[in-house]
Amino acid sequence: MSTPWPFVASWWWPNNLGHVLVIPTAHHENLYDLPAQSGHAVHDVVREVAIAMRTSYGCTGISTRQHNxxxxxxxxxxxxVHVFPRYPDDNLYNSRRLPTPATAAEREPYIQRLLGSCD
Known part of the structure; x- marks a missing residue:
């Protein structure tokens, strides 16, 4: 088993900027193919990201999504696994992602905020 890797996703939703993806570094196509040990490791990182996001983004909630x-x-x-910052009336589930991906420069402040909350 390898350590899961979190990163700020390039596709953003209008009111939920800076959402994070957590992935295992070993390839697993979907939930059905994921060994239990890897699943536990991924969700440990999802929890850490959620806590860091809540602390550093000032969001009032977190949503996670995983599709198969x-x-x-x-x-x-x-x-x-997607980890989304949530805010009152953010309309996440009734909106579409932004039409162009966020650039590295746009993602960088969110990376720094998350890293700063882990100190």
Whole structure:
């Protein structure tokens, strides 16, 4: 088993900027293929990211999402978990992602905020 890798995602939703993806470094296509030990490791990191996000983003909640198979809205064929900052009336589930990906420069402040909360 390898350590999961969190990163600030390049696709953002209008009111939930800086969401994070947590992925295992070993390839697992979806939840069905994920060994229990890797699943536990991923969710330990998801928890750490959620706590850091709540502390550093000033959000009032966290949502996680994970999709399996086309009918489950899986579009990337490598297991991963989305961690979204949530705010009052943010409309996450009724909005579409922004049309262009965030640049590295746009993602950098969120990375720094998350890293700063881990000190």
């Amino acid at each position: 198979e086309p009918d489950g809205y899986q579009t990337a064929w490598h297991y991963h």
